[in-house]
Amino acid sequence: MTLRGQLAIISIPVIAFMLMPVMVVLGIAFGESANFEFPPSSLSLRWFYSFMETAGFSDSLFYVSLPLGIASAAAATAIGTLAAIAAVRFRFVSNRLLELLFLTPLIYPQILMGVGLFLLYARLNITPSLLTLGGAHVLIGCPYVVRTVIAGLVGIDPKLEEAARNLGASPVKAFWLATFPLLRSSILSGAIFAFIVSFSDINLALFLSIVNTVTLPVQIMSQMRFVSDPTIAAAAALQIVVISALLVIVNRLIGLVRP
Amino acid sequence: MGVADTAPPVGRIGTQDRAAGAPSASASPATKGAPALILEAVVKRYSKDVVVGPVSLSVAAGEFLSLLGPSGCGKTTLLRSIAGFETVASGKILVGGRDITFLPAHRRGVGLVFQNYALFPHLSIFDNIAFGLRLRKWRPDAIAQKVAGALEMVGLAGVEKRTPGELSGGQQQRVAIARSLVLEPELLLLDEPLSNLDFKLRVQMRYELRQIQRRAGMTFVYVTHDQTEALSLSDRIIVLSNGRIAQEGTPAEIYGAPRTRFVADFIGTTNMLPATIERLNGDGTLVARMADGPSFTGHSRAARRIGEAVSVCIRPECVALAPGDEADSNILSGRVVSETFCGDRTEVRVEIGEGQGRQIVVYYQTGRQPVPPAPRLACAIADTVILGDE
Amino acid sequence: MSSVSPRLDHPVKYALFLPYAAMIFCFLIVPMAGLVEVSFRQQSSVRITGLGFTLANYARVGDPFYLGILFDTLRLSMISAAMAAILGYPVAYVLARSSGRAKTVLIVAIMIPLMTSVVVKVFGWYIILEPSGVINALSRAVGWGRWNLLHNEIAVVAGLVEFSLPFMVLSLSASIERIPRNVEEAAGNLGAGPWRVMARVVLPMSRAGLLSGYLLCVGVSSSAYVVPAIMGGTRVRMVGQQIYDDVLVGFDWPSASAMSVVLVLILSLIFYAAMRIGPKAA
Numbered sequence: 001m002t003l004r005g006q007l008a009i010i011s012i013p014v015i016a017f018m019l020m021p022v023m024v025v026l027g028i029a030f031g032e033s034a035n036f037e038f039p040p041s042s043l044s045l046r047w048f049y050s051f052m053e054t055a056g057f058s059d060s061l062f063y064v065s066l067p068l069g070i071a072s073a074a075a076a077t078a079i080g081t082l083a084a085i086a087a088v089r090f091r092f093v094s095n096r097l098l099e100l101l102f103l104t105p106l107i108y109p110q111i112l113m114g115v116g117l118f119l120l121y122a123r124l125n126i127t128p129s130l131l132t133l134g135g136a137h138v139l140i141g142c143p144y145v146v147r148t149v150i151a152g153l154v155g156i157d158p159k160l161e162e163a164a165r166n167l168g169a170s171p172v173k174a175f176w177l178a179t180f181p182l183l184r185s186s187i188l189s190g191a192i193f194a195f196i197v198s199f200s201d202i203n204l205a206l207f208l209s210i211v212n213t214v215t216l217p218v219q220i221m222s223q224m225r226f227v228s229d230p231t232i233a234a235a236a237a238l239q240i241v242v243i244s245a246l247l248v249i250v251n252r253l254i255g256l257v258r259p
Numbered sequence: 260m261g262v263a264d265t266a267p268p269v270g271r272i273g274t275q276d277r278a279a280g281a282p283s284a285s286a287s288p289a290t291k292g293a294p295a296l297i298l299e300a301v302v303k304r305y306s307k308d309v310v311v312g313p314v315s316l317s318v319a320a321g322e323f324l325s326l327l328g329p330s331g332c333g334k335t336t337l338l339r340s341i342a343g344f345e346t347v348a349s350g351k352i353l354v355g356g357r358d359i360t361f362l363p364a365h366r367r368g369v370g371l372v373f374q375n376y377a378l379f380p381h382l383s384i385f386d387n388i389a390f391g392l393r394l395r396k397w398r399p400d401a402i403a404q405k406v407a408g409a410l411e412m413v414g415l416a417g418v419e420k421r422t423p424g425e426l427s428g429g430q431q432q433r434v435a436i437a438r439s440l441v442l443e444p445e446l447l448l449l450d451e452p453l454s455n456l457d458f459k460l461r462v463q464m465r466y467e468l469r470q471i472q473r474r475a476g477m478t479f480v481y482v483t484h485d486q487t488e489a490l491s492l493s494d495r496i497i498v499l500s501n502g503r504i505a506q507e508g509t510p511a512e513i514y515g516a517p518r519t520r521f522v523a524d525f526i527g528t529t530n531m532l533p534a535t536i537e538r539l540n541g542d543g544t545l546v547a548r549m550a551d552g553p554s555f556t557g558h559s560r561a562a563r564r565i566g567e568a569v570s571v572c573i574r575p576e577c578v579a580l581a582p583g584d585e586a587d588s589n590i591l592s593g594r595v596v597s598e599t600f601c602g603d604r605t606e607v608r609v610e611i612g613e614g615q616g617r618q619i620v621v622y623y624q625t626g627r628q629p630v631p632p633a634p635r636l637a638c639a640i641a642d643t644v645i646l647g648d649e
Numbered sequence: 650m651s652s653v654s655p656r657l658d659h660p661v662k663y664a665l666f667l668p669y670a671a672m673i674f675c676f677l678i679v680p681m682a683g684l685v686e687v688s689f690r691q692q693s694s695v696r697i698t699g700l701g702f703t704l705a706n707y708a709r710v711g712d713p714f715y716l717g718i719l720f721d722t723l724r725l726s727m728i729s730a731a732m733a734a735i736l737g738y739p740v741a742y743v744l745a746r747s748s749g750r751a752k753t754v755l756i757v758a759i760m761i762p763l764m765t766s767v768v769v770k771v772f773g774w775y776i777i778l779e780p781s782g783v784i785n786a787l788s789r790a791v792g793w794g795r796w797n798l799l800h801n802e803i804a805v806v807a808g809l810v811e812f813s814l815p816f817m818v819l820s821l822s823a824s825i826e827r828i829p830r831n832v833e834e835a836a837g838n839l840g841a842g843p844w845r846v847m848a849r850v851v852l853p854m855s856r857a858g859l860l861s862g863y864l865l866c867v868g869v870s871s872s873a874y875v876v877p878a879i880m881g882g883t884r885v886r887m888v889g890q891q892i893y894d895d896v897l898v899g900f901d902w903p904s905a906s907a908m909s910v911v912l913v914l915i916l917s918l919i920f921y922a923a924m925r926i927g928p929k930a931a
Contacts, residue, residue, distance in 0.1 A: 001843070002843060003742075003833070003843035003844070003846060003847055003851075004742070004743055004746045004747075006843060007739040007740075007742050007743050008739075008743045010739040011739045011740040011743050014736045014737070014739065014740050014814070015740060015755075015758055015759075017736070017810075017811065017814075018758070018759070018762050018811060018814050018815065019758060019761070019762060020773065020777070020811075021762075021769075021770040021771070021772070021773020021774050021777065021811065022761060022762060022765060022769070022770065022773060023773075024773045024776060024777055024783060025769060025772060025773045025776070028776060036776050036781065036782065036783065036786075037786070038776075038777075038783045038786075078668075079668045079669045079672060080669065082665045082666065082668060082669070083665065083666045083668070083669035083670075085665055086662050086665035086666040087666070088656075089656060089657055090656055090657050090658065090659065090661075090662035090665070091656035091657065091658045091662075092662065095656070098666070101670075101673065102666075102669065104673065104677065105673065105677060107868070107916075107920055108677060109872030109912065109913070109916060110872075111872055111874045111889050111892065111893070112681070112684070112872065112892075112909050112912065112913060113676070113677060113680065115680075115684065115892055115893075115896055115905060115906075115909055116677075116680025116681050116683060116684050116909070117676065117680045118896065119680065119683050119684065119687060119698070119896075119902060119906070120679060120680045120683050122697070122698075123683065123698055135672075135675075135676055136676055138672060138676075139672045139673065139676040139677065142669055142672060146669070157375065157377060159373050159375060159377040160377050160379060162342075162344055162364070162371075162373070162377065163371070163373060163377040163378075163379075163438075164379075164390065165343075165344075165363075165364040165365045166342055166343075166364060166365070166367075166369070166370065166371045166439075167365075167390050167391035167394065167438065167439075167442065168365050168366075168391050168394040168395060168442070169365055169390075169394055170363075170365055171363075171365075171657075173394075174365070177379075177390075178379055181381045182380065182381055193764075196764050197764075199766075200764060200765060200766030200767075200768075200769070201766070202766055202767060202768045202875055203874060203875070206874070206893070207896070207897070217766045217768040217769070218768075220766075220768050220769065220772055221768045221875065221879075224768075224771075224772055224775060224879065227776075232772070233772075233776070236768075236769040236772050236773070239765060239766055239769045240761070240765055240769060243761065243764050243765050244757075244761050247757060247760050247761060247764060248757070251753060251756075251757065255753075256753070256756045256757065256760055257752055257753065257756055
């Protein structure tokens with residue numbers, strides 16, 4: 001058997017381990033039983049109905065997490081796309097260093113970003129709101145947009161823009177007519193990533209969300225210890241379903257193989 | 260200047276082509292008025308290194324000029340400077356008498372066909388060709404007419420609705436040309452446009468490119484590293500080496516009378532034999548002798564002194580082999596080392612002299628008489644050019 | 650003869666990256682500077698941001714209690730990163746050497762846990778391990794009784810391994826992909842069996858990726874909060890929990906700030922090393 005075949009067999013339990021918590025959450029959320037039975041003996045959507053009827057959960061999804069994610073993804077997409085264009089198409093003292101700076105929010109520990117902002121807001125007497133949390137979410141979404149858009153831009157033949165200029169388009173118009181249409185799927189993918197990052201964030205929200213801006217992950221976290229029935233599993237499963245569906249869309253758009 | 264209207268029927272073009280494309284027709288296109296392109300001492304630098312120039316040249320309207328050279332000789336850089344994608348350090352670029360040296364690329368009115376075609380993959384063929392017309396705010400019905408005419412000109416009528424990805428390499432090539440032609444530029448620059456095609460198609464497109472140029476009556480400046488392309492397509496060839504002009508002339512001149520060792524070596528296959536000038540004849544020819552070997556009578560474009568070290572350059576097809584062992588003026592004595600059959604010809608390697616290991620290559624056309632099977636051969640040289648260090 | 654078009658130089662470039670730079674400045678650099686400042690303040694019951702100037706907060710990091718937390722954090726992170734490397738290597742190899750549909754399925758299987766909220770995954774572990782959870786239900790059914798599987802180091806390590814595996818696999822497979830396939834074929838052609846090819850060719854050639862992936866995972870794990878907080882409870886304590894508690898429970902901001910600064914310094918060192926070793930790991 002080939003090396004790849006042998007390692008593929010070894011990989012199966014590892015991948016199962018990676019997917020285990022996700023699978024258990026899905027199984028229990030879609031199961032009929034109220035006793036956290038896994039694997040479920042029968043399927044039902046009752047815990048999702050229960051989720052909808054529990055104001056704490058459904059409010060945090062529809063009034064906090066979704067609008068927060070959409071708004072911060074939109075902002076991150078605009079900001080990140082501009083930055084990516086700057087990094088790829090323009091000359092700076094060191095473009096390498098600039099790209100590194102653009103990726104810092106990715107490696108900077110989110111818990112410290114959360115603490116730092118919490119202290120800052122408190123000292124400046126800024127009342128926490130969806131806006132203050134959203135600002136932080138925009139920042140952690142940006143590097144994903146920057147990365148996908150840079151990858152997209154690098155993959156577009158610069159000769160296309162030159163051709164457009166040769167045919168009479170000014171540099172800005174050439175970018176808009178020749179490059180931008182090809183960049184749309186990368187930008188959309190970046191936007192989706194930015195949304196996911198906001199949608200699944202816990203470390204920032206732990207410090208920055210207050211009573212009326214409780215995001216879905218924070219709600220799950222705080223309810224976990226008092227878990228009484230699989231409604232919370234339905235909440236967690238919704239996260240998984242939304243994120244998986246979005247990942248499949250990204251895969252259609254640009255392919256995840258080279259993210 | 261309706262491009263499509265003036266296109267003569269294809270049959271007639273064939274005959275025209277044969278007449279005008281003959282290697283001797285050096286002067287014919289140059290009589291049509293103001294030069295389409297003039298470069299005056301153009302110099303291009305990257306940081307401090309001069310990569311091109313100074314280069315001065317002039318291209319007549321309607322001429323097909325090739326810039327020929329090995330990769331890294333600066334030919335593409337020169338082309339991109341004319342198109343406005345590189346800024347020149349000094350010198351002037353004039354198109355149709357207009358100084359465009361400092362114009363941005365999109366205001367130059369110079370067409371450029373890219374090596375990889377650079378068709379817009381998200382646009383249909385129609386939209387690709389209409390791109391420039393739309394930027395110039397043409398009316399839709401005029402655009403439609405113009406695009407149809409351009410597609411007909413390149414022999415691709417009917418593909419308007421397809422996208423570039425659905426076309427073959429050769430078809431994409433033609434669309435790229437049509438996209439530039441439709442704007443009727445004073446000058447069309449082509450950057451190795453055939454190098455991405457496979458061999459058969461390349462040969463076919465060579466012919467069609469020439470047809471299109473004649474039909475449109477346009478000036479082409481064609482960059483290539485392929486000497487066969489340059490020789491077969493051009494009215495005139497400029498050979499570039501290290502960013503400078505090594506030689507310019509008609510294809511026949513470039514091939515038959517190379518002026519430097521570089522040109523002789525780069526164009527076609529050449530046997531170069533070291534020799535010393537022995538005698539200057541009164542009629543312009545001179546005699547050079549190899550050390551301990553035969554002498555050659557040949558031409559030299561530059562003045563020579565007696566005793567000067569030179570290279571005698573002999574084209575492989577200018578040698579006739581016959582049985583025999585005498586070495587004489589313009590006859591080398593040698594022994595066949597190998598024969599390589601190449602289809603249309605056989606390449607024969609002949610070791611000349613005695614044990615010096617010096618070999619020459621001789622082409623023997625298939626279908627003529629075979630290589631004489633004698634142990635020693637006399638190689639009669641029909642034509643030689645004598646080159647110095649210039 | 651393709652010449653790469655040169656990058657442009659036009660003042661508009663500053664306008665393009667200014668918004669992002671401003672975001673980084675306001676939401677990352679300024680808060681960090683605030684943490685540094687507070688870390689040098691004395692604790693005060695009057696002002697939560699502290700008073701005066703002191704080095705006591707950093708001196709306290711040297712206390713056995715805080716030092717123990719730092720040490721445990723690094724120890725658990727290193728153990729789980731090592732386990733992630735061992736478990737992740739085969740997956741990374743298979744991913745690197747797959748193509749087409751198989752590769753897409755694999756990458757989705759890795760991306761879903763990567764992008765899903767850590768809270769969701771920890772909740773999954775919670776219902777697997779808790780006293781009335783999935784494993785205990787099985788155990789009782791077989792007659793092995795009831796076990797407390799949460800709130801110990803093994804649970805925390807399991808959570809951290811699962812948390813860092815996707816990072817490890819993606820970073821490793823990027824470096825394995827860079828090994829030309831025909832190098833392996835050449836080794837096979839010279840008579841090496843699959844495992845010898847692995848030991849003598851693939852593993853040595855992906856050493857840099859392995860090390861940088863390892864450091865990346867150590868870094869990611871050592872700033873974790875949710876995993877140790879839920880899986881470890883009060884028994885296992887990592888830096889993230891200490892900072893969280895100092896800020897939101899103890900209101901001891903100077904201590905939390907000093908600890909944060911120390912953590913940033915440690916992580917900077919780790920990520921710098923990872924970057925120097927491996928090509929573009931993150």
